[in-house]
Amino acid sequence: MAFYVLAHPEEHTSAALVEPTPGQPNLIAEFGDSQIAVQVANHPDGLKMAAAFAWNLARAATEFATRCQELSRTQGTDAYGKHAEFTG
Numbered sequence: 001m002a003f004y005v006l007a008h009p010e011e012h013t014s015a016a017l018v019e020p021t022p023g024q025p026n027l028i029a030e031f032g033d034s035q036i037a038v039q040v041a042n043h044p045d046g047l048k049m050a051a052a053f054a055w056n057l058a059r060a061a062t063e064f065a066t067r068c069q070e071l072s073r074t075q076g077t078d079a080y081g082k083h084a085e086f087t088g
Contacts, residue, residue, distance in 0.1 A: 007031040027054060 007013075007029070015029045027038040040050045 005036060007034070007036075025050075027057075 009031065013029075013031050015027070017025055018028055019025045024040060029036045038050070038053070040046045043049070
């Protein structure tokens with residue numbers, strides 16, 4: 001069974017690495033009151049598979065950020081008509 005999650009990053013969205021139990025890292029993405037957690041599968045290769053996924057996600061996120069920044073610069077303003085600023 002597949003499902004899709006659509007999120008529109010706005011203020012107060014974040015992503016973080018948390019490790020409430022040593023040796024069990026979690027990748028957390030928060031969107032308002034919603035949260036997506038990526039955890040390591042309970043599988044002999046779970047850590048390797050999670051690392052491969054995270055590296056792939058990091059590459060895609062970097063490409064996404066670069067493209068959004070490029071498009072924002074060509075627009076010159078944000079959705080509220082203000083000049084776009086980037087701090088990260």
